[in-house]
Amino acid sequence: MARPTLEIRDLRVSIEGKEILKGLNLTVRGGEVHALMGPNGSGKSTLAYTLMGHPRYVVEDGEILMDGEDLLEMEPDERARRGLFLAFQYPVEIPGVTVANFLRTAYNAIHGNGQEISVLEFHKKLKEEMAALEIDEEFAGRYLNEGFSGGEKKRHEILQMAMLKPRIAIMDETDSGLDIDALKIVAEGVNRQRSDQLGVLVITHYQRILRYLQPDYVHILLDGQIVRSGGRELAEELEAKGYDWLKSEITT
């Protein structure tokens, strides 16, 4: 099967009249892990939400193509069905809906149409993935995200990624608020899914997670645009020298 591709071209996005992304260009392919790093306010979450189709973000210009198809024409659920996945920075609580029930509903919504997975098969896979992510079995019966700690919520986002098998996964600051142990578990969870059939965009402020989830490419987002791209050494350089160094580098 052909490798998945996400192409972002000259993307300009505003929210409540304020322009946040000012012409962003990026391509992510299956088999690649891209890190997008930037200080607060650079537009990281804006990009994540825009890719998924959040209604409050207005695309002023540009294109987003997934496997050659225009994503901007699609509702969020259709994007998910094409294989786009967003690991949220702040996953919402859905009271009364259990983790297991939700996951099976989502799975069937995305992979359904005659390929619905049997309840037994599903629960077997769920058990395996939960164990690998060190999530207690009892969480399957808990209401989605309700009363979960930050770390638990993030691990559940990765659990969903593992169960739903996306083609392009965007991780929106999945590392924020996690301690080292949780970070390793999350990174390992993503590493286990690495393949030709998965392209990953890791959006982060810090370099920490990139030690465990090693990127192939690193991009720096500053003031709504990608100002520098490189290999993983770029992340280390940024960590050592800080965003201010980079800003001054750019302006000179």
Add this chain to the structure above:
Amino acid sequence: MTTQTKLDRELIAALSERAGEPAWARERRLAAWNRFVELPVPAYERTRLKDSQFEDFTPSPGAAPAGAWSDLPAGLRAEVGDPTGRALVVHHNGAAVYRQGPGLPEGVIVTDMATALRDHADLVQPYFLTRGEQGLDNKVAALSGALHTGGLFVYVPAGVNLEIPIEYIVYLDAAGAGVADYTIIVAEAGSQLTVLETAVSDAGAAGAARFGLLDLYVGEGARVVCGNVQALADGVQSLVVRRVVPGERAHVDWVAAEFGAGLSVNEMDSRLEGRGSEVRALGVFFAGGQQHLDLELRMIQTGRETASDILVRGVVKDRGRAVYGPYTLIEHDAKDSTGFQRGNTLVLDPEARAYSIPQLHAVEDEVQGAGHAATIGKMDPEQLFYLQARGLNAQQARRLIVDGFFYPVTDHIPVDALKHRVMSLVERKMAT
């Protein structure tokens, strides 16, 4: 809409005579009729009832008895589902038309009210329309008491545990007809039983009206679950009063599910006089189209160490309106009692309306606990986005959120069959 037969004293007396009821029954019906005439139209804060709602209907045509389950109307059978092994008493336009059920323990009586007045008059007499005389009445209760043709009589002797739920089906299919029913349930000391009522109608029963009265008698230490599912068609009006005065240490679970009718007022009155008695009320409502649903729950606690708990959740969509009106009063001398209310409504569409009118009064100082919380809110767009981001379309996402919204109440419904029925009625409502 003028009645061919005038609704008056003579009609009531004739009705009673034709049914061959004892003289005392006729007298009490007439006394109820007098109360009906004198009492004002009930004044609910957000539901305007008019005199016409008590007048504009034709007498019920009744219906012929059904020899077998398959002879009953298709709509009724579809709503009730597979009858195998169930204890069912079916009324069609106020006439008892069918019953089935396994053998009952010795001394247990389950029958329609008309038969009970013929075959068990002595047993019925202490309970028949006596509460009205004690001033526990309103216009709906009085009319139902006077005019009833349908209704159930259930009697469970002391200490008997009736495991199988008794199911009472009220079915209407006569356009413009008024059907009144009166049900008496007696659970003697230490007994246990579950009674589930379902009200359903044919879509063609436009303008039909159901008036209902339920008198629940619960002896010391007895436990009763009394559920009612109202799934009438949109053109039907339903006004029902249900009342209980539980004995000492008795426990009552009301479960009310309001999904149908163009106008429905379901009033459930509990007077907790018996020391240590407990009444819990679970409510689920879903108003769509142009429906107006009103759930009035009254807990009046005068006994010591009594406990009341109201938990209600509802959804309004399209131009539906729902009123949630819990009223709890912990009177002086009801020491060491508790009274709680929680009500939440979800508004799905901009023209839908929800009214929440909780009242909680604790006159007694030495109360163990009392509190109420009520919310009315819209669906959270971030929740919708999250679910859509996982592949659910907008409709599927709304459905999942609504299912989850009702879960805290449906999870507490003590009868599995009832729980599943309520959940599938929610599904059905979401799909329209």
